[in-house]
Amino acid sequence: MTTETLKPALDLTRLKAWLPKYGVYAAILVLIVYNIAFTPNFLTLGNLRIQLIQVAPIVIVALGMALVIGTEGIDLSVGSVMALAAALIPLYLGYGVVGAIAVSLLAGVAVGLVNGLLVARVGLQPIVATLALFVGGRGLALVISGGQLKDVRNDDLVFLGSGDLLGVPVLVWIAAALVLVVAFVVRRTVFGRRLLAIGGNRPAAQLAGVPVQRVLIGVYILCAVLASIAGLLAVARIQSSDASSVGLLIELSAITAVVVGGTPLTGGKVRVLGTVAGALLMQLVVATMIKHNLQPSTTEMVQAVIILVAVYAARERKSR
Template identity: 45%
Template sequence: MNSKKPYLDWGSLWNPNFGAPAALLILYVANAVFTPRFATVSNTLNMLLQVSTTMFIAVGMTFVIASRGIDLTVGSTMALVSVVVALLIKYGITVAISFALCCALLVGLINGFLISRLKLDPLITTLAALILWRGVAQVIGDGQLVPFTNPTFEALGKGYIGFIPIQVVIAAVVIAGAFFCIRSTLFGRQIVAVGGNEKAARLAGIRAERVKYIVYIVSALLAGLAGLVETARLGLGDPSKVGVNAEFEAIAAVVVGGTPFSGGRANILGTVVGALIMQVISTSFNMLLIPFTWSLVLKSVIILFAIFLQRPKEV
């Protein structure tokens, strides 16, 4: 006689391919009904504008988490890039952007070296690096705002192609490239293999250290791109405020979108939907004049619920 208690698989109720889009649709429709002026073209475009930088870093975070890592330095990388590009923009856009992205590349290289070569724990390593690079950004910027005037560069964050913001177009290109990488390239399959079982991946001839190096570099460069766009939108470099809570928003988007912390799966489109869910929550709370801190509480509950659904099944 089977004495095992029946087990309800809550995870099966949240298929990442359908659960997250359904939740987004429900949130949008509910706000369209109960939040005045929510379901307008201008507000929808504004939400896409605001969420685009989150999508940059969330896509990079998807690569990292799929490889069974974590990157908490994305917000600090944004701040570092912000102050560097603002200080150097007077020497020309090419010089400023190139140097700023080199700084982001340096962050990714150091993270990759510490985690893949020295085998340090990704959480502790990037937590320490988060503090380090935010401090470096504040030292470089002397803890002050760094204003500048450069209409060409500012178009990156304020310009439009037709009626669509330029940064939304860039985000779409990044998402399409990441989706293609994960679904159709050898490197994408290697990321999933390393995250699923690193030892088996090594036995299959995959250079796990190299894969980890690259995912942290990709994450840092996309965070750098987000920093550039955010700085262009603000019209100034801000080492203290740019990128604050960016890692939280990115991780929330990735986890809610169906990429598990345990690695071995990458859902780029799910990450996009997760980022949109977080943005709809923020926008609706703002339009309903509910304090922003309450949106953080709700987002935290959603993250915990998503992790609960992704927990290992009982055997």
């Protein structure tokens, strides 16, 4: 939406090839320039901190989503996984922080395993398979937490959620580290290459000796583990655990970040940095709108337009 005004001289076909690749970065740049010029207090440390802290959980969840979408799948259960991870923290905090974190990560592994088995073994469509745990996961989280908001007081968790390291929030460090890990997995590992091949052409990957089921199960587990990390970080940040609100609707934010970042829903391609940029862009849009006292409804419509532009651009590239 912003790139056209940036370079009106560009002809349409070149723009179409360029847009899905770099459009998201250009849009971020435009927004930042605009905000520096017109938004008071935008360039303050406090504001940047808040933006980054808010976007971190979405980035973490979106990373897993990008991997799943790369296999031509989708995972709707990420928000419920976050709730489940959050609900387990106060329950196991008695065994120490490490124990509690380990348990909530294990819950992620379990959900991912079920998703993966349903998709890879049983052969359900990903949207249906993960819908089951989207509904059931949050239900289970509510049962575990007894439906109550629980305060969580633990110094180590507080450090994870609101601490600083070298002047940067720990939360942001964790998100950045996970971005690097996922980028590394996609680019450098056998698992990453196989994942892309499966998304690009599953029967071909199968015939080429790729263990399709194993890789798919692994992808769903990875996605769920990332979601549970986001869930326990959410608990650490707000120092309470509320299974009914943690991670609500985050699956949509994550899918948006992935799509706006230029990863096609048709699989075979994962853009890790693009996904991060997608999440940042949506965050910036919301922040800009709020700073200028626009209605939330307006913000939502602007977000809708961005998603449409991103999907349209991706479609153009696909058909070439």
